[in-house]
Amino acid sequence: MKKVVLWLFKLTLVVGIFYYLFHSGRFDLSSMAIVYQRPRFFVALVCINLVFIVGLAAWRWKLLLTALNLPLEWSKALLLTFIGNFFNAVLPGSVTGDVLKGYYVVRLKPGEGKTLLFLSLIADRLLGFVGFLWGALLIGFWGWWAEPALMAELHLYFWVILGLGLISFLGLCALLYAPPFVLALLHRWAGRLPLKNFLLKVMESLERLRGAPKLVWGSCALSVLNYGIILGMFWLIDGAYNPAPGPFVAHAVLVVTGLLVITLPLAPGGMGVGHLAFALLYHSAGIEQGAEIFNLYFLALWVGNLCGGIFYLLYKTPSPPDQWA
Numbered sequence: 001m002k003k004v005v006l007w008l009f010k011l012t013l014v015v016g017i018f019y020y021l022f023h024s025g026r027f028d029l030s031s032m033a034i035v036y037q038r039p040r041f042f043v044a045l046v047c048i049n050l051v052f053i054v055g056l057a058a059w060r061w062k063l064l065l066t067a068l069n070l071p072l073e074w075s076k077a078l079l080l081t082f083i084g085n086f087f088n089a090v091l092p093g094s095v096t097g098d099v100l101k102g103y104y105v106v107r108l109k110p111g112e113g114k115t116l117l118f119l120s121l122i123a124d125r126l127l128g129f130v131g132f133l134w135g136a137l138l139i140g141f142w143g144w145w146a147e148p149a150l151m152a153e154l155h156l157y158f159w160v161i162l163g164l165g166l167i168s169f170l171g172l173c174a175l176l177y178a179p180p181f182v183l184a185l186l187h188r189w190a191g192r193l194p195l196k197n198f199l200l201k202v203m204e205s206l207e208r209l210r211g212a213p214k215l216v217w218g219s220c221a222l223s224v225l226n227y228g229i230i231l232g233m234f235w236l237i238d239g240a241y242n243p244a245p246g247p248f249v250a251h252a253v254l255v256v257t258g259l260l261v262i263t264l265p266l267a268p269g270g271m272g273v274g275h276l277a278f279a280l281l282y283h284s285a286g287i288e289q290g291a292e293i294f295n296l297y298f299l300a301l302w303v304g305n306l307c308g309g310i311f312y313l314l315y316k317t318p319s320p321p322d323q324w325a
Helices: 002-024 029-037 039-067 074-090 097-108 114-146 148-153 155-177 180-190 196-210 213-241 248-261 273-284 290-306 308-314
Strands: none
Touching: 029 039, 029 290, 039 074, 039 114, 039 196, 039 213, 039 290, 074 097, 074 290, 074 308, 097 114, 114 148, 114 155, 114 196, 114 213, 114 248, 148 155, 148 248, 155 196, 155 213, 155 248, 180 196, 196 213, 213 248, 213 290, 248 273, 273 290, 290 308
C-alpha cells in the first residue's frame, strides 16, 4: 500500500510540474521539433553521451576499483556502466541504477564481499559530483575576472558551490593524508558502534584508498573533464535554441546546481523535477527556455542510456556462488 501511495505521489508531482511549466509558458512542447529538424545535431548529442560521458564514467569507476584492490577489466566496467545507466533511465532518480550495477559486480567478484563493492559505487558517485563542483569552481573563478557583473548576480550559487567544493577538497585531503593514528582512532571507535561490521568495512575501503592517492585524484580529474563535456552539451543546446547563447560561465554555475536537484529519487532521470529546476535556474541568469534546454539534454541522455538495454539483454549474468563473502 505504501509503495502505491508513493508512486501516486511521484506521478502527481511530475504531472503537476509539467502542468505548471506548460501554463506558465516556461516550457514549449513545440521546441521538440528540433529533434527532426536537426537530426544530425541530436544524434551528435547522443553520441557524446555514449562515447565520452559514459566512457569517462566507466574509466573513473575502474580507477576507484583498482585503488580498492578490486581490479576490473575496462570492458566490463563499461558494460556494467551501460547497464546501470539503462536502469537509471527507467527507474526513479538518477542513482537507482547503481543498485543494479552493484548487483552485477558482486556476482563478478563474489569473494570480495558485497559491502566493499557497493562502497566503490558510493565513492564513485561522490567523487563524480566532487569533480563537477571543482569544474564549476574553476570556471566560476575565471568568471569573476571575465564576467564580474554576471557573477555578482549569481553570487549565491557560486558561494554555495565554493563552500561545498572547499569542504570536499579538504575532506579528501584529510582522508588521503591524515596521520595513521587518526585512522587507528577511527577504526577503534567504529568497532564500538552498533553498525560495527559495516563501519569496519568502510574503514577498510578508506585504508585501501589511502594506498593509491594518485588513482583517487585521477578519478576526480576525470570527473572534472566529464563536467566540461556536459557543460559543452548544455551550451550547444542553448545555442541551438537561442541565436546568442548565454555565457559559458553562467552554465557552469547553474548546471551543477541543477544536476544536484535531479539526483533526488522523485522521477525517472529527474524528469519534471529537472525541467522545473533548470527553468528557474536559467531564468535567474536571464537565459530563457531553460526547461527546453534541459529537455533536449535529458532526451539525448535518455536515448543513449536506453541503448544500455541492449547490453542488458545480451549480458550473461555469472552464476551466483553458494555463499557470498
